[in-house]
Amino acid sequence: MTRIGVYVCHCGLNIAGVVDVENVADYALTLPYVSVARHYTYMCSESGQRMIQDDIKAHKLDRIVIATCSPRMHEETFRRAVAKAGLNPYLVEIVNLREQVAWPHSEEPEKATEKAKALVRMGVARVKLLEPLERQRVSVEKNVLVVGGGIAGIQASLDLANAGFKIYLVEKAPSIGGRMAQLDKTFPTLDCSACILTPKMVDVAKHQNITLLTNSEVTHVKGFVGNYEVTVLKNPRFVDEAKCVGCGLCTQVCPVKVPDGFNENLSQTRAISIYSPHAVPKVATISPDYCLRLKTKNKTVCGKCVQACEARAIDFDREPEDIRLKVGGVVLAVGSEVFDASRMPEFGHGRFPNVISNIEFERISDASGPTEGKIMNLKGRKPPKSIVFVQCVGSRDKRFHEYCCRVGCMVSLKQAILAREKLGKGVDIYVCYNDLRAFGKGYEEFYRRARDMDINFVAGIPSDIRSTADGSLYFDVFESGTNKLLELHADLVVLANGLVPSDGISKMKELFHVLRSRDGFLLEAHPKLRPLECSTAGIFLAGACQGPKDIPDTVAQASGAAAKVIDLLSSGEIEIEPLKAIVDKDLCSGCRVCESLCPFVAVEMKKEEKSGKEGLRAEVIEAVCQGCGLCSAACPTGAIKIEQYDNRQVLAQVEAALAGAEHKGGSRR
């Protein structure tokens, strides 16, 4: 004989403020098989959990319905609680009275109470039919893949490697370092970016637990949490990494000029070059798009670098190489891109050479950049007499990206301070801002420091930037603090371009089946409580690929993600949820609909003999399946069902819902 306990949570006033919880509990007691029904302020609290445990023992309850917040919040809490009292944790049904009743229907408390009753009735009908399930344990690989070698990937790799895990760090560019390597100094302390980053890059290269795969990209991913099989394509450098000493003689003799991506194409490098002055590994790379010999595929062409190289490191016969890895967890740290301001014609980026982006300013201000750290405008190569920074370019803008880029204000403050330090008192510096956001530790003080340095703040954004024939710029801006229309003349305009999702992010989405949020960045499992992981188990997030971030936040998140990986893999085995799809092989017709729909690639088609004929049968890889139910809903023969959600259990709920409609005299249209 089934004995059901129903528990209605007040959630403080979140639920009880709208729903008549006492009424709902009383109603629950009238439902079939319900032995106990109670309501309590906080079911999730220790005393709330103890109430359930005591009732299970005292009343011999064998099914529990808890009417409370979303199961995403506390389903696990309650499962653990009933397990402690000796009940199978999968005999608990959560009814969502907060997100699905109290919050959306706060205007109509009476109807909300009716809906709460109906949902409880459905929950009771369903819980009766639930079956006990057991969790499985699977062993895991203790290797970790880190995708992206910026500061996020570097920090996560170092933390994990120090904890004893074997790390494969995959970087698309010929060197690690990422965006941070391009920066001059960093706010709010004005540390030189290279000074704090380069030692970490060297640590990565030297660490015995880290295998560094530069010039490489992930091309294929198979498997599931704890047991991923990853294929990495290592593109050829055409230079032997073991032999090259990084002397740069080859670059000096190479005749082919190539725009230097590391310098944001503000200068030129050669077809064979070392990626950046602080590159790790410090090894030359030949660009196959530009090298004369590689382009013409003719072994007699050019070859000047071969003659110049004393170490005999150059090898034009290198082929792309596939590397197969087995890893237990993955940290995605593919970073972001800088907004392309030429999409906003009103600011003239790309049209006027003296309108530059903030990342271009970093290269101009950096000692290893195209101007050797001398701030000058690019047309005329003269130090500017006046500089204007324009904020919120491409971010906080519904036409492009609605979110705040979180770094633009601080970057411009820092660049304004650097410009003042380098160019002295005689230069006019203005910042045209909308809202100036200095929210981090030490940031507001930094803003204050900028004002002390005679940097002028103009509360208003210009609408068009114009250029005179000699390349100097002028524009109108309405200053809302003084109600005056100002005309500003500038030799250099720096646009505070925001951070935007990169191509890498869409690639990660396809490879790892992770989700993206509306802003285009990778989606975390929960915005507050699970910010470091994806909803796909075993995949973790670090840095700006999850949302725009500055360096302190990126490093903090990377260390956090590393800790989550340790948490997952350190014991050598993991528990997996038993709520999976199961296939009835006799019913499966081999139509492959489930295979094509499964977002986690958990369905495999196997050849099998059935009544003398060979046919395809679907098979679910249990560890990969996340129990989403797409396959079950689509299966034309009803061969796939999800544990705890088979037809019987779902239809019982539907019937309970309709029973109420009849009861109230409602029609069954």
Next chain:
Amino acid sequence: MSLTDLTSMAKPNLESRERILAKLHGRDLLNCFLCVKCTSGCTALKLLELKPHEIEKLVNLGFVDELASSDIIWTCATCLKCFQRCPQKASPYHVIIALRNLAVEREAKVPEAYMKAVSQILEGGLAEQVQKVTNMTMETCDRESLKLPKIKPPKESFQIVFLKALEEKWP
């Protein structure tokens, strides 16, 4: 109402604000966050002191009546730059047009030039009167001397439709 403009002792009029919101089909076009980009680039600002961001803010606060009866809303050149450049997809332009409609609804004073333009269209079918031009050799030409066809007055049916449209109440 909890708000008073102490410079004029005016109170917001929420009913008028509702009228404007109805004309704008919701508050999307009023979602201003005061970056002032519209006013920085306003064609009518330099000569006529039109401040589009101020209009957005005044309507949001409910000070609609003073705008509907002011001359300032009639200075907008309807170039639509504010609408095109607004980072929040708000539109001072649409708000100004709604205010003009409200002004006409309330029979507030409409600048003479506008009334002239209306009667011009009604009688001649064109917003501007046919003009003579002076060419490079300082000759004055009219349409006839340039062998352009004569402009016919509009059909009666047009005038009926036009008058009807003028009387129609917009939401």
